[in-house]
Amino acid sequence: MKFIVSCVLLSLLTRSAFSASLAQLHVVFRHGERAPTSTFPNDPYINYSWPNGWGQLTNRGKLQIFQLGQRIRNEYSNFIPKTYWHKDVNVSSSYSDRCLASAELFGAGLFPPVGPQIWNEDLLWQPLPVYYTPRSGDKHIVMKSACPKYDKIFKEERSSPAILEIENKYKDLKEYLANHTGMKVKNIEDIESISNTLEIEKLHNFSLPSWTNESLMQTMKELGARNLAFYSETDYMKRIKGGMFLKNMLGLMDNNLSKLFLYSAHDLTLVHILRSLELIDVLKPDFGAALIFELYSDGEIKINYRNAWDGVSEIMSSKCSTPCNIEHFKESYKNFLPLDYNKECQLDND
Numbered sequence: 001m002k003f004i005v006s007c008v009l010l011s012l013l014t015r016s017a018f019s020a021s022l023a024q025l026h027v028v029f030r031h032g033e034r035a036p037t038s039t040f041p042n043d044p045y046i047n048y049s050w051p052n053g054w055g056q057l058t059n060r061g062k063l064q065i066f067q068l069g070q071r072i073r074n075e076y077s078n079f080i081p082k083t084y085w086h087k088d089v090n091v092s093s094s095y096s097d098r099c100l101a102s103a104e105l106f107g108a109g110l111f112p113p114v115g116p117q118i119w120n121e122d123l124l125w126q127p128l129p130v131y132y133t134p135r136s137g138d139k140h141i142v143m144k145s146a147c148p149k150y151d152k153i154f155k156e157e158r159s160s161p162a163i164l165e166i167e168n169k170y171k172d173l174k175e176y177l178a179n180h181t182g183m184k185v186k187n188i189e190d191i192e193s194i195s196n197t198l199e200i201e202k203l204h205n206f207s208l209p210s211w212t213n214e215s216l217m218q219t220m221k222e223l224g225a226r227n228l229a230f231y232s233e234t235d236y237m238k239r240i241k242g243g244m245f246l247k248n249m250l251g252l253m254d255n256n257l258s259k260l261f262l263y264s265a266h267d268l269t270l271v272h273i274l275r276s277l278e279l280i281d282v283l284k285p286d287f288g289a290a291l292i293f294e295l296y297s298d299g300e301i302k303i304n305y306r307n308a309w310d311g312v313s314e315i316m317s318s319k320c321s322t323p324c325n326i327e328h329f330k331e332s333y334k335n336f337l338p339l340d341y342n343k344e345c346q347l348d349n350d
Contacts, residue, residue: 021297028263029290031102032061036197041182065102069109084111093132093264103130103264147345180211192224225284232275242276243336
């Protein structure tokens with residue numbers, strides 16, 4: 001995880017010391033480990049039948065998110081009620097199968113039924129309602145709602161000198177990958193697609209093609225992280241993507257309607273939010289990685305990032321030094337909080 005200089009990572013403070021004053025919790029997590037969503041013509045496993053289907057959670061991914069729910073319960077045991085109550089908890093998800101399933105799994109780990117909520121002695125599970133918005137209208141998790149101005153700027157940035165420099169730098173790599181994969185490799189987005197497939201096959205102990213090696217895999221992973229960052233390349237792009245999530249979250253903090261908000265999301269969701277906060281340059285979140293916002297009764301906001309491998313770290317930004325009050329937070333990030341999404345998405349000549 002590569003954080004820019006303006007971000008300082010601190011050791012996680014014991015949560016129990018703050019639980020008494022914790023007022024609201026927002027947890028944004030990437031779905032669990034999944035099968036590949038795509039492949040390439042020369043993939044030796046192109047005809048492999050993934051047990052749960054392409055793009056679906058693997059069994060290991062299901063356990064991963066179930067256990068994440070358990071960990072969050074343990075870490076916030078003094079704040080999260082033992083008994084589920086619908087007015088305390090709001091669960092939102094991306095439209096995708098793997099995120100919807102991850103939302104249910106997280107809830108199962110977080111709220112096993114107790115006492116009168118046990119409806120089947122052989123199945124200590126209870127359903128939690130999960131809300132989602134269709135992909136084309138989602139402004140907060142998938143962040144794919146129509147935005148003509150963003151699309152125009154995105155296209156322009158794809159041809160910017162900085163991006164073209166990266167594409168030209170890896171021209172030989174793209175040609176190498178095209179020769180071995182049998183697919184057209186036009187840009188670093190295609191490299192990320194190949195990298196994602198190979199990384200998942202590696203996780204499942206598949207023998208990777210002889211043309212791969214550790215150095216190549218690392219380079220592709222880094223380029224994949226750079227590709228994710230590209231979607232929030234400018235301040236305007238950060239405002240339209242991660243900024244919409246932040247605006248919605250801050251509104252919920254002001255209203256204080258529920259105690260716990262869960263968001264089952266994608267790697268790009270986490271990247272959008274972190275880049276809108278100007279906390280990262282590039283990052284490729286692990287399956288099951290989580291970004292956690294804590295709101296305290298005195299108005300202070302704390303941000304933690306949970307990496308599947310490195311544990312939990314508190315994140316501090318030079319824009320909002322500790323203690324970071326919610327009003328200071330709003331003022332510090334006002335340039336990344338949209339006022340009117342629809343108006344700001346209009347083309348300048350509309």
